[in-house]
Amino acid sequence: MLFTLFLTFAKIGLFTFGGGYAMISLIEHICVDKKGWITHDDMMDITVIAESTPGPIAINCSTFVGYRQRGFMGAVAATFGMVLPSFVIIYLISMFLDNFLEITLIANAFLGIRIAVGILILDAALRMIKKMKRKPVPLAIMLCSGIVMLLIDIFFWNVSSVTLILLAGAVGLILSFVSGKPAGKGEEKR
Helix, strand or coil, rough: CCHHHHHHHHHHHHHHHCCCCHHHHHHHHHHHHHHCCHHHHHHHHHHHHHHHCCCCCCHHHHHHHHHHHHHHHHHHHHHHHHHHHHHHHHHHHHHCCCCCCCCCCHHHHHHHHHHHHHHHHHHHHHHHHHHCCCCCHHHHHHHHHHHHHHHHHHHCCCCCCCHHHHHHHHHHHHHHHHCCCCCCCCCCCC
C-alpha cells in the first residue's frame, strides 16, 4: 500500500503542470472517484485546510490522503511521491540548460501549458461548486468571496487571499455562534 501511495502521487506530480490548484482536479479524480481513498466531502475539507496552512496545496493534500490511508508512513510516502518528480525535473533542467526558457520550442510549449493550467483550475472549481451542499450560508459566502476576488482583480487592489479566507472563516464562526449550530447544518436532521 505504501508503494501504491507513492506511485499514485508520483504520477500526479509528474504529469500535472501548474502547481497545486491545477492538481486538485486530478487528485480528486484519482483519490475519490477511482480509488475511493477519501470522500468528496473529505476532498473539499482537505482543499480548504491545505489552502489555509503553510506549504503547497498539492503536497498538503497528498500528505492528508497518505495519512488517512496508512498513518505517518503513508503521509511520508504520498508526500515524497508528490515532491520527487518536480525535484528531479527541476534539478535536471538546472544542470543541463542554462537558458531553458530562451529555447523557442520550450517557451511556446509553456504558453500552451499556461492555458491548460487555467482550464484545470477552472475544472476543479466547477466540480467543487457542483458537489457543494446547497445551503444558504456557504452559497452566500462563496458568492461574496467570488465577487470580492473579481473586484480585486479588476481594480488591482492589493488584498491578500489569506485575508479573504480569514474573513470568510470569521463570518462562518459568527453565524455559528449566533445560530448555535455550525453554518449550513440547520436543516439536516429534521
